[in-house]
Amino acid sequence: ATPTAVMVATGKGASLGVLIKGGNALEKAQKVRTVIFDKTGTLTIGRPTVVQIKIFSNISLQELSDLAAAAEVNSEHPLAKAVVEHSKKLHQQYGSCNDHFYEACNFEVHPGAGVSSDVGGKKVLVGNKRLMLASQVLITSEIQDYISDMEHMARTCVMVAVDGRICGAFAVSDPLKPEAGRVVSFLDSMGISSIMVTGDNWATATAIAREVGIEKVFAETDPVGKAERIKDLQMKGLTLAMVGDGINDSPALAAADVGMAIGAGTDIAIEAADIVLMKSNLEDVITAIDLSKKTLARIR
Ligand code: ADP
Ligand code: MG
DSSP: OOHHHHHHHHHHHHHTTEEEOSHHHHHHHTTOOEEEEEIIIIIBOSOOEEEEEEEOSSOOHHHHHHHHHHHHTTOOOHHHHHHHHHHHHHHHHTTSOTTOOOOEEEEEEETTTEEEEEETTEEEEEEOHHHHHHTTOOOOHHHHHHHHHHHHTTOEEEEEEETTEEEEEEEEEOOBOTTHHHHHHHHHHTTOEEEEEOSSOHHHHHHHHHHHTOOEEEOSOOHHHHHHHHHHHHHTTOOEEEEEOSGGGHHHHHHSSEEEEETTSOHHHHHHOSEEETTOOTHHHHHHHHHHHHHHHHHO
């Protein structure tokens, strides 16, 4: 496209809340045949909430959520925020002082797995199966059954281990963005297929994908894995867009032919992307592709 056409299109994009970083991204967007969506914070609202707690040993609800909250309070992860919020809510419900937390030290983040911390002299782990297995914590069949039940309901199960033993779990739900299903089917009508990629487990991922109308899923992928899936698809000759919001999406956003970041996402994702969807609305994936098509049609 001519520099003028690019300027006009990027100006139009900006007025629509679609920031296009340069002519290359604009030219490539119309060639996109596959869109890869991150799950958490991209297809879903990204504000997960605790919808159920399950206790596996003799610990009170309040104690369980306080220990977990103390371990999670320094984490930026949306799941961590859900756990902390829940503990605060319990305090409010039962009328106790709501800003008192246990002291935590030796806080550690385990990407794609959870967190660990020492809380009141106890070793607390909060996270998924991968975290528990890596720390040699036993997952009994009772716990496994609960996890499976929750995952098939599209919930993520966050387990809490205290001194090497799983005491309880939070079932967390993160609803789909209202426009997600509509966007996937509209892309389909444009001959563009959708794929979901996530660090979350297969069962939850598949349940969410079914809800939104996506057939192809890559689950349990770490940040490097997300970028590798993109490169595999590119080797097959596909031109693809990646839509994501998190630090964990930035390698994939950089690897894709067109990286699109959710405006409400992290700065690192926004920096790695070619296009920023300022309104954080998935409809703007289509706006960006349309803009590209119209610009290039005009100059042809
Ligand atoms: P996504 O790709 O869906 O955005 P992440 O890669 O951030 O997900 O995390 C993958 C999984 O790791 C989560 O679904 C959760 O099971 C676990 N996890 C990561 N961080 C935390 C945390 N702070 N607390 C609990 N679980 C976590
Ligand atoms: Mg995400």
